Amino acid sequence: MSEVRTVDVAEVEAVVRKLCVEANHELRADHVAALQRGRDAEESPIGREVFDRLLENARVSAAEQIAFCQDTGYAVVFLTVGQDVHFTGGSLAEAIDRGVAEGYSDGYLRASLVRSPVDRVNTGDNTPAMVHYDLVPGAGIELTLLVKGAGCDNMSALRMLTPAAGVEGMKRFVVETIEKAGPSASPPVTVGIGMGGTFDRAAVLAKRALTRDPTGSPSPDPKLAELEAELVDAINATGIGPAGFGGTVTTVAVHVEAYPTHIAAFPVAINLDCHSHRVRSVTL
Numbered sequence: 001m002s003e004v005r006t007v008d009v010a011e012v013e014a015v016v017r018k019l020c021v022e023a024n025h026e027l028r029a030d031h032v033a034a035l036q037r038g039r040d041a042e043e044s045p046i047g048r049e050v051f052d053r054l055l056e057n058a059r060v061s062a063a064e065q066i067a068f069c070q071d072t073g074y075a076v077v078f079l080t081v082g083q084d085v086h087f088t089g090g091s092l093a094e095a096i097d098r099g100v101a102e103g104y105s106d107g108y109l110r111a112s113l114v115r116s117p118v119d120r121v122n123t124g125d126n127t128p129a130m131v132h133y134d135l136v137p138g139a140g141i142e143l144t145l146l147v148k149g150a151g152c153d154n155m156s157a158l159r160m161l162t163p164a165a166g167v168e169g170m171k172r173f174v175v176e177t178i179e180k181a182g183p184s185a186s187p188p189v190t191v192g193i194g195m196g197g198t199f200d201r202a203a204v205l206a207k208r209a210l211t212r213d214p215t216g217s218p219s220p221d222p223k224l225a226e227l228e229a230e231l232v233d234a235i236n237a238t239g240i241g242p243a244g245f246g247g248t249v250t251t252v253a254v255h256v257e258a259y260p261t262h263i264a265a266f267p268v269a270i271n272l273d274c275h276s277h278r279v280r281s282v283t284l
Helices: 009-025 029-041 045-064 092-106 166-185 199-209 222-236
Strands: 005-008 074-082 085-088 130-136 141-148 157-161 189-197 251-261 266-273 278-283
Touching (some): 009 074, 009 092, 009 141, 009 278, 029 045, 074 092, 130 199, 157 166, 199 266, 222 251
Parallel strands (some): 189 251
Antiparallel strands (some): 141 278, 157 266
């Protein structure tokens, strides 16, 4: 029988606080590298200029420790916890929210959440966090923060396809979603795609797909990796380009995650992330 690991929720709170500041102030190095690759591949002069501005913005925001983008978004937390971990010191959910509130205050980040779509009163501290928990064997704790702006999230989509629509139908849906988004998702985008599961599981898969490290790394599943490469080409063929000004690079990465589903179902969710691709992960 494995030994129980005891963790004070204050440790989680401190990590969340730190990640909120870091994610908003500094783009992950691998994503900066993805932007540079996009810049090198972009054929449009105005598209290259957009990439240059984004790369300069990343440099300045990291050096000056200021927000990369004024929309400092929802705090989306993926928390993978070993079943042998016992949290002490209070509520884990409340500790995560305290970490978000403190991080957004410490980092001079905009509080963007309202109490409900109907009662649109700002909560004042960018809480509650949007938390997804996964329980796994062992005593490990992995925490990933995705800072998600509304402009690109608003352009995301989910469709319950049928098996008859197949992969080709999924590809058409992805391209249609990108074309409909146009400049509103602030390209160059990172595209997270969730296939399978149920209606709700597909959406979580798509959002989790955005957190893959490094940006643009292929799926370990060869069939999904091939599909990702095909979708990158199809999306870039739309000609939307950086900031929607036209060009050859509309996406710098497509990440696909798949999960078992019903014999009569083919759920597909597409979650777009703008050029402000802000992700941080830590193992406690």
